[in-house]
Amino acid sequence: xxxFKVVSRSTATRAxxxxxxxxHGEVKTPVFMPVGTRASVKSLTPEELLDCGAQIILGxxxxxxxxxxxxxxxxxxxxHGFMHWDGPILTDxxxxxxxxxxxxxxxxxxxxxxxxxIDGSQHMLTPEKSxxxxxxxxxxxxxxxxxxxxxxxxxxxxxxxxxxxxxxAKRCKAALGKEKxxxxxxxxxxxxKDLRETSAHALMDIGFNGYAVGGLSVGEPKDIMLEIAxxxxxxxxxTKPKYIMGVGTPEDLVELVALGGDMFDCVIPTRNxxxxxxxxxxxxxxxxxxxxxxxxxxxxxxxxxxxxxxYSRAYLRHLYMAKELLAYRLNTIHNIHYYTRLMENVRxxxxxxxxxxxxxxxxxxxxx
Amino acid sequence: xxxFKVVSRSTATRAxxxxxxxxHGEVKTPVFMPVGTRASVKSLTPEELLDCGAQIILGxxxxxxxxxxxxxxxxxxxxHGFMHWDGPILTDxxxxxxxxxxxxxxxxxxxxxxxxxIDGSQHMLTPEKSxxxxxxxxxxxxxxxxxxxxxxxxxxxxxxxxxxxxxxAKRCKAALGKEKxxxxxxxxxxxxKDLRETSAHALMDIGFNGYAVGGLSVGEPKDIMLEIAxxxxxxxxxTKPKYIMGVGTPEDLVELVALGGDMFDCVIPTRNxxxxxxxxxxxxxxxxxxxxxxxxxxxxxxxxxxxxxxYSRAYLRHLYMAKELLAYRLNTIHNIHYYTRLMENVRxxxxxxxxxxxxxxxxxxxxx
Numbered sequence: 001x002x003x004f005k006v007v008s009r010s011t012a013t014r015a016x017x018x019x020x021x022x023x024h025g026e027v028k029t030p031v032f033m034p035v036g037t038r039a040s041v042k043s044l045t046p047e048e049l050l051d052c053g054a055q056i057i058l059g060x061x062x063x064x065x066x067x068x069x070x071x072x073x074x075x076x077x078x079x080h081g082f083m084h085w086d087g088p089i090l091t092d093x094x095x096x097x098x099x100x101x102x103x104x105x106x107x108x109x110x111x112x113x114x115x116x117x118i119d120g121s122q123h124m125l126t127p128e129k130s131x132x133x134x135x136x137x138x139x140x141x142x143x144x145x146x147x148x149x150x151x152x153x154x155x156x157x158x159x160x161x162x163x164x165x166x167x168x169a170k171r172c173k174a175a176l177g178k179e180k181x182x183x184x185x186x187x188x189x190x191x192x193k194d195l196r197e198t199s200a201h202a203l204m205d206i207g208f209n210g211y212a213v214g215g216l217s218v219g220e221p222k223d224i225m226l227e228i229a230x231x232x233x234x235x236x237x238x239t240k241p242k243y244i245m246g247v248g249t250p251e252d253l254v255e256l257v258a259l260g261g262d263m264f265d266c267v268i269p270t271r272n273x274x275x276x277x278x279x280x281x282x283x284x285x286x287x288x289x290x291x292x293x294x295x296x297x298x299x300x301x302x303x304x305x306x307x308x309x310x311y312s313r314a315y316l317r318h319l320y321m322a323k324e325l326l327a328y329r330l331n332t333i334h335n336i337h338y339y340t341r342l343m344e345n346v347r348x349x350x351x352x353x354x355x356x357x358x359x360x361x362x363x364x365x366x367x368x
Numbered sequence: 369x370x371x372f373k374v375v376s377r378s379t380a381t382r383a384x385x386x387x388x389x390x391x392h393g394e395v396k397t398p399v400f401m402p403v404g405t406r407a408s409v410k411s412l413t414p415e416e417l418l419d420c421g422a423q424i425i426l427g428x429x430x431x432x433x434x435x436x437x438x439x440x441x442x443x444x445x446x447x448h449g450f451m452h453w454d455g456p457i458l459t460d461x462x463x464x465x466x467x468x469x470x471x472x473x474x475x476x477x478x479x480x481x482x483x484x485x486i487d488g489s490q491h492m493l494t495p496e497k498s499x500x501x502x503x504x505x506x507x508x509x510x511x512x513x514x515x516x517x518x519x520x521x522x523x524x525x526x527x528x529x530x531x532x533x534x535x536x537a538k539r540c541k542a543a544l545g546k547e548k549x550x551x552x553x554x555x556x557x558x559x560x561k562d563l564r565e566t567s568a569h570a571l572m573d574i575g576f577n578g579y580a581v582g583g584l585s586v587g588e589p590k591d592i593m594l595e596i597a598x599x600x601x602x603x604x605x606x607t608k609p610k611y612i613m614g615v616g617t618p619e620d621l622v623e624l625v626a627l628g629g630d631m632f633d634c635v636i637p638t639r640n641x642x643x644x645x646x647x648x649x650x651x652x653x654x655x656x657x658x659x660x661x662x663x664x665x666x667x668x669x670x671x672x673x674x675x676x677x678x679y680s681r682a683y684l685r686h687l688y689m690a691k692e693l694l695a696y697r698l699n700t701i702h703n704i705h706y707y708t709r710l711m712e713n714v715r716x717x718x719x720x721x722x723x724x725x726x727x728x729x730x731x732x733x734x735x736x
Contacts, residue, residue: 038686068686
């Protein structure tokens with residue numbers, strides 16, 4: 001099952017709150033989805049994710065298809081049972097990873113022939129196969145296989161990739177058949193507005209449960225990313241959720257919500273946590289900084305996360321310097337909590353129609 | 369404060385149950401103490417340690433003295449506040465690590481001059497300094513600085529080391545002064561019974577709150593380890609807790625309890641967890657074994673730990689193969705729980721005076 005409704009709107013921006021309904025529960029939007037690439041949001045248990053305020057997590061088709069493989073996850077009736085997470089799961093299609101991680105051997109209309117980054121074994125990912133794997137994972141929200149392009153890419157090549165993406169999207173919808181999982185189309189078209197428009201309309205003609213803007217945050221300047229999102233989001237069917245893939249910093253999320261984004265995923269909070277970077281309302285701090293050596297205060301004295309409630313900057317710095325495993329976990333808890341709490345504040349501000357002021361305050365609070 | 373009383377005794381063996389009282393709570397013996405070398409039992413939070421049944425943990429003076437240093441921990445009034453663990457803590461003296469990890473520059477009657485394994489900086493650890501550091505850590509049970517010897521060591525060298533250890537023990541007691549923390553002496557003497565006897569009596573003449581048998585599990589054959597423990601334990605003051613340092617496997621613990629051991633610490637459950645070795649009543653299994661690939665059962669279907677209650681062997685194998693951080697943690701939870709649960713069963717068996725039968729069953733259940 002899948003349903004989406006808009007709950008409230010900001011009058012001065014395109015920001016809106018909404019409610020996604022899935023077979024594994026509801027999701028309030030705008031939402032940030034922690035990334036659980038290999039059936040685990042790195043270092044955390046599902047209980048901790050819930051404590052951090054996570055509503056829905058992301059799994060990666062490419063990684064899980066290669067390891068442990070569909071047959072293993074099928075024994076558990078999908079990813080939920082396998083990884084002990086009962087909430088909604090969105091899975092990407094594998095497209096982005098094939099173009100970024102694997103050695104792509106041959107791209108054809110049929111699909112993408114690639115070599116595993118783990119053992120070099122050869123595999124063919126077609127739109128049908130991607131949907132089949134995501135169904136096996138028991139994903140609540142399945143993404144269409146798309147061709148991702150790097151930045152910069154010329155118009156002709158970007159156009160060719162988007163045409164293939166459109167053809168694949170049609171085949172993904174056919175492959176889904178009567179299954180009740182949601183299926184989202186992915187708008188491509190590089191940094192060309194005319195191509196983004198073509199892509200968006202072609203996908204809406206096919207008809208999906210939601211629409212994603214792909215191909216952003218691939219190396220382009222931030223103003224171009226925001227410009228393309230600003231151009232593309234209002235074209236998309238306003239009754240459907242709009243998902244900006246793979247973006248971004250806290251500032252990016254607030255900006256993109258203002259432009260109409262409902263869903264977000266990014267490795268920044270988890271990866272940066274493992275690199276010692278912790279988010280606060282005044283911007284990010286690096287926990288290895290020697291000024292924290294004797295600091296008995298938490299990362300953020302107003303933060304209600306487990307880490308801030310129980311540990312000091314000095315202790316977190318010590319764990320990080322000593323490369324203790326607990327460091328990665330405590331840092332990740334704080335950063336995921338920061339992101340989900342930020343989105344909660346965003347939703348409250350929208351519902352009270354003071355999001356524009358919230359956004360202004362938020363940006364001003366960030367130290368350069 | 370510190371107190372110890374024997375609660376019950378096994379008639380057929382020297383096993384006994386007891387109760388340790390410290391300023392941070394009571395400890396039922398025989399007890400296994402998880403090792404939290406650098407102010408963290410690797411990958412676990414204090415809450416998880418409690419869930420696993422841990423009653424008391426161990427901290428390492430050598431590591432904490434070098435990093436983060438006493439001044440940092442003093443800002444938190446000791447290790448308890450620094451690492452958010454409210455239960456009892458035993459700290460070793462630093463002796464073992466200086467002889468195993470650091471580059472020892474010069475050993476003299478005064479103390480041990482060594483180079484840090486972290487940054488090569490030069491330090492002098494005297495008996496007085498060791499006690500001072502452990503007091504700063506707020507340790508509930510302080511260990512005397514001792515000279516550790518490798519296996520094999522000749523009688524003359526072993527004798528010399530034990531004489532130094534005795535001198536240092538006297539100075540440790542003087543350095544403790546009127547502080548209320550418990551202080552334990554460490555019996556040395558290598559694998560020579562006459563030296564062990566000399567060491568034990570010399571320490572009892574000084575008088576400590578408890579006695580440890582050091583210098584075991586340093587490379588000697590298992591039967592020699594057990595023979596020396598069997599010889600040494602009954603010499604020690606029976607009204608005081610007896611601590612076998614750095615040992616051992618589950619089988620070792622059961623054997624040593626039968627010989628009169630009350631307290632144990634070892635990195636085996638935590639280190640082996642990180643290497644994928646998990647303990648069960650039938651012996652250890654290695655989670656990376658391909659036979660677990662599709663195994664939907666927990667590590668041990670009777671185990672009540674968080675890991676066994678929520679995760680399958682197939683999932684744990686997947687996490688381990690993918691080097692996911694959660695693997696180390698879930699494995700560690702199981703192994704610590706296994707050790708604390710084993711000791712709980714040991715205590716129950718002793719209190720019901722059926723420990724000899726328990727021990728026989730336990731050993732027979734282990735698959736070769």
